[in-house]
Amino acid sequence: MSSKSAPVQGGFRFSQLIYDTRYRSNTIQTVALIALMALIWWLVNNTLTNLEASGKGLGFSFLTETSGYDINQHLLEYDARDSHLRASLIGVLNTLLLAFMGCVTATIVGVFVGVLRLSKNWLIARIMTVYIEMFRNIPVLLWILIVFGVMIEIMPTPRDFRGDNPAASMMLFDSVAITNRGIYIPEPLFSRPIGDVSFFPKSSMRFDVSLELVAFLIALGAGIFASGRLKRRADRIQNETGDRPTTWWQRTVCVVVLPVLVLIACGFHLGYPELKGFNFQGGTYMRNSLIALWLALSLYTAAFIAEIVRAGIMAISKGQTEASLALGISPGRTMSLVVLPQALRVIIPPLISHYLNLTKNSSLAIAVGYMDITGTLMGITLNVTGREIETVLLVMLIYLSISLSISAVMNVYNNRVKLVER
Amino acid sequence: MKKSTFFGAFAAAAMAVGFATAGTLDDVKAKGFLQCGVNTGLTGFATADANGNWDGFDIAVCRAVAAAVLGDPKAVKFTPTTTKSRFTALASGEVDMLSRNTTWTFSRDVDLKFTFAGINYYDGQGFMVPKELGVSSARQLDGATICIQTGTTTELNLADFFRVNNISYEPVPIETNAEAQAQYLARSCDVYTTDASGLAATRATFEDPSAHVVLPEIISKEPLGPLVRHGDNQWGDIVRWTLNALIAAEELGITSANISEMSSAPTSNPEINRMMGTEGSLGEMLGLSADFAKNAIAAGGNYGEIFERYVGENTPLGLSRGLNAQWTDGGLLYSPPFR
Known part of the structure; x- marks a missing residue:
């Protein structure tokens, strides 16, 4: 008892900030924070000063200027007389479209592959293993280029559909045309x-x-x-x-x-699409770049999701399955009613980060000429206006907002499926 | 330690000579080589061989400037730049000059703050199509799929042309010339559009160049030339007058064959003498040696020789002089006088 130090008498002394354990951590944190802020301030200030010195002040007025370029895939009405802001919006929508299609397909394929990899059928389980290892271990850019290369080299050109004895013909009662420029559907x-x-x-x-x-x-x-x-x-x-x-x-x-x-x-x-002039006209045109990106990104991400799903399923104790089977519930319903609902709480959190990855990987679109936000705002707009810092900042902000929105939505879902704890 | 001594000595030397600012010229002299931004690869204009030696029409300008400044046409390091990275590379000081078939436009000059030192190739945007399509005019391209190299003035010209003619098209933006070739040859695009010289260069690499035609329409003016950063007028002048020296040399009949003879002693033509440094002090005015123009011309010959060697009618590109002939031959090349 006597070893307990007596409370410090008298007023506060500055040396206490370092020697008194009650204050020391606060002191260190404050100093570190000030240093960090000073570093950030220096970086920002340095950038602004140098921009000013090179005669290019930071400004976003270029967004309202006429863009002057065309974008092939525009979900909203757009032409070259619209502003750079409009062009950016078109790019954002293209990014979102690709991310949405990719996430949905990757989830469906991933869940199937993950479940099938656990199949008792030797051949199916091995094929799924090969698929997962192939896609997971090769960079996604290569997959995008491979899919795109295969499409443009192997698929018939629109010209092949012409003539009395054409080299290629449309499918499904003349409603779908698969060409090396993309797929035309009704x-x-x-x-x-x-x-x-x-x-x-x-x-x-x-x-x-x-x-x-x-x-x-x-x-x-x-x-x-x-x-x-x-x-x-x-x-x-x-x-x-x-x-x-x-x-x-x-x-x-x-x-x-x-x-x-x-x-x-x-x-x-x-x-229905019809061959007119150089290309098919009418119908919905899914461009080869969109298809290549969609397939490559979703198959690539699906390989990761499959592993997450497998981990989630294996995390559920075998007793659960056995109990369910003992009650006479079929294996399929056991999976969908007993195992998967419990596995979801293991699966969802890592799944979120793979959705985010897919969204960010969609910025590789420029490799095949898909006009997403990197292609419009950070590509042509940057070149036409020469506003590097502003466009890159905007694109960072846009990706950040998209990613945070996806996280927010998925977290809401996660809260609904996670184990209720008391 | 060694470095700081060197810089100290250099700073002292610089102050002793009395340079007001450490400009690009001093940087280049201090480095001992010129850093030149060039195309990543365009037949005839800028190509690197297996050993990394660069050669071509745009490269010759870099070599001439290096020869004028440092007296050695080999004292150049090349930075391959894409259409997207080129301006950043120049603005950030990564390269001292850009000689990379870059179009001189108002906004690049004024808004991006570059100084175009002149025009070394008068170009225009054209279209290339496979002959079997039977297209004879760009106005027949309604609905066609067109491959464009992105990050250039090309896509803006294209949008204007098709809007003016009220016809539709499907643009396919592509990052590099090589990818554009692959897509065009796979018939993923009907048409490839870029500067006419670039089309000729691309077509020259095809297995069967005669199966492709360049359409007669030239839809834009594309004056291509070397450029430098705003604000360093001395360096801008050096590049400008090196280029002018190459052009003037052709007009005055100075070639790589007769240059040593012409520069050894004053000739009867005073302008040649002023260029060769045997009369007057033009070189000193630029901050260079008196024989800067002689070195520049000796590096690869005059403009006409460079043109014939890399892109002229006897090369795979087979470009005729056209607008790029001397003004005396009905072209647009016109060097201001050396006086």
Whole structure:
């Protein structure tokens, strides 16, 4: 007891900041923080001073200037008379499209491959192993270039479809054309359109929303809602009586009939691609660059996701599966009802980072000439305006926002599936 | 230690001579070589052989400047630059000058703060198509897929041309000339567009160049020339007058064959004498030796010789002089007088 030091008497002395353990860590942290901020300030100040000295002040007014270049794939209306800001928006949408398609495909393929790698079938399990090791261990840029190279060298050119005895022909009742420039598929058209609603007309952010699409989505939503009600009713009856009423056809009708009615009302039909002049015209054109990136990025990421899924499944104790099988539940339902729901909480957190990786890897798009945000804002806009710092800063900001948004959404989902702890 | 002594000595020397600023010229002299930004590879204009030796029409300008400044055409180090990296490389001081078929435009000169030292090739954007398509004019290209090298004025000219003619096209942006060739040859694009000289250079590397035609339309003015950073006028003058010396030499009949004879003693033509340094003090005015122009011309010959050697009619490119002939022959090459 006597060894306990007496409380310091008297006022605060500056030496206490270093010698008193109560303050020392605060002192060190404060000094480190000041040093860090000084370093950042120096970097920023140095950049600004040098920019000023070279006669290029930091400024973003170039964004409102006319871009002057065309972009092949534009999800919103765009031409060379639009501003650089509009061109950047088109680029962002192309990035998002690629990221979305990639993430969805990678997840589906990844889950299948991950599950199949655990299959008892020797051949299937080995094939999946080979696939995973092949894709995981070769840089994704090479995969993109390989897929793209194979597409442009092996697929027929649009010219091959011409003539009386063409070297290539369209597939699926003349509705799909696969060429080395991309794939043309039928597009949805409406003979009795309801019209469009324009948002922010005349600004760089303008966009139109097709009312047919809105009506279709509302009908689909209503159908899904009704189907949910039917399911809950069936659950209730099952809980009360033990008998589950047959609902599958009612639910199918709910989900399918309403949207189909809307489509018929609007006069839905397909527009088929046709060979006209140099290229196919009409239909939806999926460019070779988009397909190459989509395939390469999703197959590459799927290999990682497959491993995560496998790890997640193996993390669930074998007893769970055995108990489920002992209850007479089929292996397929055991997987979907018992194992996967529990595995998800192991799977989701690393899955998020692979979605982020895929999104960031999409910036390799310029290698095959896909006009994503790196191709528009950080590519042609940078070149035309010569604003390196500004464009790179903007692109960093855009990728940061996209990644943080994906994280936020996935974290919400993770909170829903994770183990509830008390 | 050694370095700081060297810098100290150099600084003292610089002050003793009385240079107001340590400009690019001093940097180059101190380094002992010229750092020149060039194309990553364009037949006839800039190509590196297996040993890393660069050669070509744009390279010759670098060598002439090195010879003028340092007296040695071999004292050049080349930095291959893409269309996207070239301006950053020059602005950041990574290279001393850029000789890389770069178009002189208003915004590059004024907004990007570069000084174009002159024009060494008058070019224009053209289109190349396979002969079997049967296209004879660029106006027939409605709906065609067009490969463009991205990061150039090309895509802007293209957008303008198609808008003015009210026809549609599908642009395929591509990073380098080699990739563009691969896509064009695989018929992933119907058309390849870039500067007409670049088209000729690309076509020269094809297995069967005669199966491809360059369409008659030239849709833009592309004056290509070497450029330097704004703000160092002395260095800008050196590059400008080295280029002018090559052009003037052709006009005055100075060739690599007769240059030693012409520079050894004053000739009857005073302008030749002033260029060769046997009369007047033009070299000193530039901060160079009196025989800077002689060295520049001796490096690879006059403009006409360089043109014929790398891109002229007897080379695979087979370019005719056209606009690049001397003004006396109906071309646009016109060097201001050496006076």
